[in-house]
Amino acid sequence: MTTTAPASKTSVTEQSDPALAYYRLGDEISDTKAPDVPIDKMWPTRQFQAKLVNPANRRKLTVIIVGTGLAGGAAAATLGEAGYNVLNFCYQDSPRRAHSIAAQGGINAAKNYRNDNDSVQRLFYDTVKGGDYRARETNVYRLASVSANIIDQCVAQGVPFAREYGGLLDTRSFGGVQVQRTFYARGQTGQQLLIGAYQALERQIAAGTVKMYARHEMVEVIVADGKARGIVTRNMVTGAVESWFADAVVLATGGYGNVFFLSTNAMGCNVTASWRAHRKGAYFGNPCYTQIHPTCIPVHGDTQSKLTLMSESLRNDGRIWVPKKAEDCTKDPRQIPEADRDYYLERIYPAFGNLVPRDIASRQAKNMCDEGRGVGPAITERDLDGNVREVRRGVYLDFSDAINRLGQPAVAGRYGNLFDMYLQITGENPYETPMRIYPAVHYTMGGLWVDYDLQSSIPGLYVAGEANFSDHGANRLGASALMQGLADGYFVLPNTINDYLAAAPFSKVDATHPAAVEALESAKARIEKLLSIQGDRSVDSFHKELGTIMWEYCGMERTAEGLQIAIDRIRALKEEFWTNVRVTGVNEDFNQALERAGRVADFMELGELMCIDALHRRESCGGHFRAESQTEEGEALRHDDEFAYVAAWEYGGETGPVLHKEPLEYKFIELKQRSYK
Amino acid sequence: MKITLNIWRQANAKAKGALERYHLSDVSEDMSFLEALDMLNEQLTAENKEPVAFDHDCREGICGMCGVVINGSAHGRYSSAVPTTTCQLHMRSFADGAEITVEPWRAGGFPLIKDLVVDRSAFDRIIQAGGFISANTGSAPEAHSVPAPKLESDRAFDNATCIGCGACVASCPNGSAMLFTAAKITHLAMLPQGQPERYSRVKSMIAQHDHEGFGGCTNIGECASVCPKQIPLESIAQLNRDLMKSLFRREGK
The missing domain is CATH 1.10.1060.10 (Alpha-helical ferredoxin)
Structure with a gap:
C-alpha cells in the first residue's frame, strides 16, 4: 500500500488535468491470483491450485457474510453446506427481502438451448464488449463458464423458470446481444432466484451451520493484525452496538445507486459496509461507473422517494420513439401519424435497433429530450450558467405494433405484471396509450476492488456480487447482474475462500484486541455524534440535495467543469451535515432516522470520490460519458492508450484519495471501439 | 389534496398504544401511500417530534417488507381498484379531505416492535x-x-x-x-x-x-x-x- 508523491509532471496531458488537484498517484497494482494459462484452463487451474480445508476442520472456522441477496445468500448457504460456521447479517427483517428480489428481466447463461451460435466464448465476448472494454478478461471468462451451472442449480432448487409446452426451459433475447440466452420467470426473475437462494439458506439455518441476524446493520469492519477479523453491527431494534469475530469476512452488500437519492434501488440500499471497509484499507474500484437504466417510469414530482424500473425485456416488443416535431410533444401520442414519429434507436442503430445496450439507449433518450422532443409534463431545469428552461423528460415506449401483431393476450402473457405496475403507478393504461419512460440510476458497476479470488486489498475481506467491481467494466448488460451474483455466491467464492482459510488458525482476536476496541468505540462515537448535533435540517433533505448534485453533474453526462462544481458543493454539504443535521430519538430504540443518517454520511464521502474518479477519467466509456470525449456522431470515445486500467482508489483521509492503476490487458479479445450500428 | 391520518403509535411491545391524529396538506395524487408517510415524517421531524416507524424497502411491490392496515383492510386493499402492496397504493385512490386510519398487522404470530412495525x-x-x-x-x-x-x-x-x-x-x-x-x-x-x-x-x-x-x-x-x-x-x-x-x-x- 505504499504511495508515491503526486505525479504532477509525468506527462504532457496530465499537466493540464484539473483532477490532479484532488488525488495522489500511487503504485500500480495487479491481480496475482489468475494463473498464467490459456483462458479456458484458468478457472480449473485455480480450483486445483487453491489450498483446501479438510471437512472436519471447517466447522472450527467462522465466516461472516454481510448481505443476503443473490451473492450473500448463495454464499452463506453454500459455505454452510460445506460445513463452515457461518454468521449471516442483513438490515431487512428477513433475508428474503434483499434487493436482488426486484430484478425483473432474467438471467443469462451460455446453454445454447436455442441453437443460435451461443457459447461460453460468445457470452464472454458480449460481456467484455458490452462493458466497453473496461472489465478484467479473466473474471469475465469465468463468469461465462459457470453461467450454465447456475441454471442447473436453480432448477434443482425449484425455481419456476418459464417453460415451453414440452416442459423445457424458455429463453428470450436481451439488450446488447443477438442470441436468446436469457432465462426468465415472467417479470420476476430476481424474486424467484432469490427465493431459491433463501430457501437453501433457511435449510442451512435449520441445520445449524448458518446463524442468521436480521435487522442488524454493519457499521464497521474490524481489521486486526492486517487481516479482516470481524465486524461491528447495530441491532436495529434495540440499538445495541456489538462486535462479531471470524476468520474471514465477506461483504455482499449490493450497489450504491442511492447516492443519487432517486434510483431504482430499495430505500435501504446503502454503501456503508463497503465504505467502512474502504476507510479501513479496501480499495474502491471505478466508483464513477454507474448504470443509468433506460426504461424507468419518469419522475412525478419533488416528493418522489424512488424510481421504478420497467424491465428491459419490454424493449423486445416495444418501440421507442419521440415526435419528429417539437410542437407535437404535447399532443395525444395516438393522434401523431406514423410519418411524424422518430423511432430514433431504430434509425441510428439499424442492426440492434431498440436492443442497443443500456448506456446507449439512456443517453439517446436524454439527447432527444435535450433537443426539445421529450414528452410528458415539462419541468424547470437550471444549467451551469444559471439559465432556466422548461424540458420534458420522457420518451414513448409503444406496444401498439406488438399488440396488432401478436394480440393483446400474448402481450399480456409476456409483460402483464409490468403493464399492471405501470398502470398502478401512473394511472395510465399502457395497452391503450404508449408508456412514457426515462432513464434512472439502476446499478453500479464500480465497487470494492477484488482479485480473481474475490479478495479485496484487505487480506481476509472478500467482496461478492454488485458490491465488487469485477465483471461488468463500464457498463453491465441486461440479465448479467443475477448471473454474477449467483456465480460469485454459489461457485466462485466457495472455491477460493478456502485458499485463504487453509492458513488458519489465525492469531486470536477477541473484544479486548486494540483493533476491536477501536472499531467498537468509533462506531459508538459516530452514533453519539449524529444524535448530538440536533440541527435544523432533516436527514432526507441532505440526501435529496446530495442526489440532485450527483444527478446533475455526475449523471448521464459529465464535464470537467461540472464535476469540480459538484466536488465543491458536496464538501460544503458534508460540512453542513455534520453541524446541522437533525436526528430525532435515541440510539437504544428502533430509530429509522438514525439508520438513514449514518448511511447518508457515508454517501457524501462516496459521492465526492465518484466525482474525483469521473473527473480523472478523461475519456468516455460505457456508462461514463464525458462530454469532452465523443465521436463526431456523439458516441462514447475511449482513450485506450491512457485509460485502459481499473482505477482502484485507496482512502487517503484529509489529504485526498490515492489512485492505484490496474492495467487491463486484452489477450483474448481485441480492443475495438464499440459499434451497434 | 388534504388528508387526515389516524396512525397507531406505540413506543414498543410493552407500551400502551393509541391512535394519533395528523393533518397533511399539499398531498399529490401521484404520491404513493408511503410517500405520504414520508411527508408526515418530515413534518414531524421539523416539529422535533419522533417520526412514525414503518417497515418498507423496495417500494415496488416485490420485497414484501411494507404492510399496514389501511381503513380496516390489509395494504388498503379495499381502497384500491386492484390487489396491491402498501407501497403501490397511490394517493389517487383517496378523495380530497379523506380520513385514513393506519394500523400495524395485528396477529398473535406477529409481535409488535414499534408503531407500525411488527416481527x-x-x-x-x-x-x-x-x-x-x-x-x-x-x-x-x-x-x-x-x-x-x-x-x-x-x-x-x-x-x-x-x-x-x-x-x-x-x-x-x-x-x-x-x-x-x-x-x-x-x-x-x-x-x-x-x-x-x-x-x-x-x-x-x-x-x-x-x-x-x-x-x-x-x-x-x-x-x-x-x-x-x-x-x-x-x-x-x-x-x-x-x-x-x-x-x-x-x-x-
Whole structure:
C-alpha cells in the first residue's frame, strides 16, 4: 500500500488535468491470483491450485457474510453446506427481502438451448464488449463458464423458470446481444432466484451451520493484525452496538445507486459496509461507473422517494420513439401519424435497433429530450450558467405494433405484471396509450476492488456480487447482474475462500484486541455524534440535495467543469451535515432516522470520490460519458492508450484519495471501439 | 389534496398504544401511500417530534417488507381498484379531505416492535421447517434432464410469487398463516424436483405453523382477497390434500 508523491509532471496531458488537484498517484497494482494459462484452463487451474480445508476442520472456522441477496445468500448457504460456521447479517427483517428480489428481466447463461451460435466464448465476448472494454478478461471468462451451472442449480432448487409446452426451459433475447440466452420467470426473475437462494439458506439455518441476524446493520469492519477479523453491527431494534469475530469476512452488500437519492434501488440500499471497509484499507474500484437504466417510469414530482424500473425485456416488443416535431410533444401520442414519429434507436442503430445496450439507449433518450422532443409534463431545469428552461423528460415506449401483431393476450402473457405496475403507478393504461419512460440510476458497476479470488486489498475481506467491481467494466448488460451474483455466491467464492482459510488458525482476536476496541468505540462515537448535533435540517433533505448534485453533474453526462462544481458543493454539504443535521430519538430504540443518517454520511464521502474518479477519467466509456470525449456522431470515445486500467482508489483521509492503476490487458479479445450500428 | 391520518403509535411491545391524529396538506395524487408517510415524517421531524416507524424497502411491490392496515383492510386493499402492496397504493385512490386510519398487522404470530412495525420472523421459521428442496450447490443435474410440465410449472410459479408480507395473517380473524404456508407447499409440490420431500415437507411446515401460534383455517377467504400477489384460496385446499395424504405415509413427523 505504499504511495508515491503526486505525479504532477509525468506527462504532457496530465499537466493540464484539473483532477490532479484532488488525488495522489500511487503504485500500480495487479491481480496475482489468475494463473498464467490459456483462458479456458484458468478457472480449473485455480480450483486445483487453491489450498483446501479438510471437512472436519471447517466447522472450527467462522465466516461472516454481510448481505443476503443473490451473492450473500448463495454464499452463506453454500459455505454452510460445506460445513463452515457461518454468521449471516442483513438490515431487512428477513433475508428474503434483499434487493436482488426486484430484478425483473432474467438471467443469462451460455446453454445454447436455442441453437443460435451461443457459447461460453460468445457470452464472454458480449460481456467484455458490452462493458466497453473496461472489465478484467479473466473474471469475465469465468463468469461465462459457470453461467450454465447456475441454471442447473436453480432448477434443482425449484425455481419456476418459464417453460415451453414440452416442459423445457424458455429463453428470450436481451439488450446488447443477438442470441436468446436469457432465462426468465415472467417479470420476476430476481424474486424467484432469490427465493431459491433463501430457501437453501433457511435449510442451512435449520441445520445449524448458518446463524442468521436480521435487522442488524454493519457499521464497521474490524481489521486486526492486517487481516479482516470481524465486524461491528447495530441491532436495529434495540440499538445495541456489538462486535462479531471470524476468520474471514465477506461483504455482499449490493450497489450504491442511492447516492443519487432517486434510483431504482430499495430505500435501504446503502454503501456503508463497503465504505467502512474502504476507510479501513479496501480499495474502491471505478466508483464513477454507474448504470443509468433506460426504461424507468419518469419522475412525478419533488416528493418522489424512488424510481421504478420497467424491465428491459419490454424493449423486445416495444418501440421507442419521440415526435419528429417539437410542437407535437404535447399532443395525444395516438393522434401523431406514423410519418411524424422518430423511432430514433431504430434509425441510428439499424442492426440492434431498440436492443442497443443500456448506456446507449439512456443517453439517446436524454439527447432527444435535450433537443426539445421529450414528452410528458415539462419541468424547470437550471444549467451551469444559471439559465432556466422548461424540458420534458420522457420518451414513448409503444406496444401498439406488438399488440396488432401478436394480440393483446400474448402481450399480456409476456409483460402483464409490468403493464399492471405501470398502470398502478401512473394511472395510465399502457395497452391503450404508449408508456412514457426515462432513464434512472439502476446499478453500479464500480465497487470494492477484488482479485480473481474475490479478495479485496484487505487480506481476509472478500467482496461478492454488485458490491465488487469485477465483471461488468463500464457498463453491465441486461440479465448479467443475477448471473454474477449467483456465480460469485454459489461457485466462485466457495472455491477460493478456502485458499485463504487453509492458513488458519489465525492469531486470536477477541473484544479486548486494540483493533476491536477501536472499531467498537468509533462506531459508538459516530452514533453519539449524529444524535448530538440536533440541527435544523432533516436527514432526507441532505440526501435529496446530495442526489440532485450527483444527478446533475455526475449523471448521464459529465464535464470537467461540472464535476469540480459538484466536488465543491458536496464538501460544503458534508460540512453542513455534520453541524446541522437533525436526528430525532435515541440510539437504544428502533430509530429509522438514525439508520438513514449514518448511511447518508457515508454517501457524501462516496459521492465526492465518484466525482474525483469521473473527473480523472478523461475519456468516455460505457456508462461514463464525458462530454469532452465523443465521436463526431456523439458516441462514447475511449482513450485506450491512457485509460485502459481499473482505477482502484485507496482512502487517503484529509489529504485526498490515492489512485492505484490496474492495467487491463486484452489477450483474448481485441480492443475495438464499440459499434451497434 | 388534504388528508387526515389516524396512525397507531406505540413506543414498543410493552407500551400502551393509541391512535394519533395528523393533518397533511399539499398531498399529490401521484404520491404513493408511503410517500405520504414520508411527508408526515418530515413534518414531524421539523416539529422535533419522533417520526412514525414503518417497515418498507423496495417500494415496488416485490420485497414484501411494507404492510399496514389501511381503513380496516390489509395494504388498503379495499381502497384500491386492484390487489396491491402498501407501497403501490397511490394517493389517487383517496378523495380530497379523506380520513385514513393506519394500523400495524395485528396477529398473535406477529409481535409488535414499534408503531407500525411488527416481527414476522415466524415466517422464516416456517420455511426452515421444510420450505425448500434439499439440493446442495454443485449437485444439480443438467437443467433439461428433468422436463417440468408447463401447466404444473405455471401453477408452481403462481404460488411462488408470494412475497411473505403477512397480509394474509393480518386479515384473518383466526390469525392463520395458512395461505403463506400453502403457497410454499403448492409451489414445491407442483415441480418434479419437489416430489421427494413433498409429504414430509407439509407435515413439518404445518407443525411449525401451529407452534408459532398462528390459528387454523376456517375457509373465510379474506386472506386471498387481500393478497397482493393473488395467491388463490385453492392453494390451501392443495395443502390440505397433501397433508391428508402425508398422514398415511411414513416420512416426516
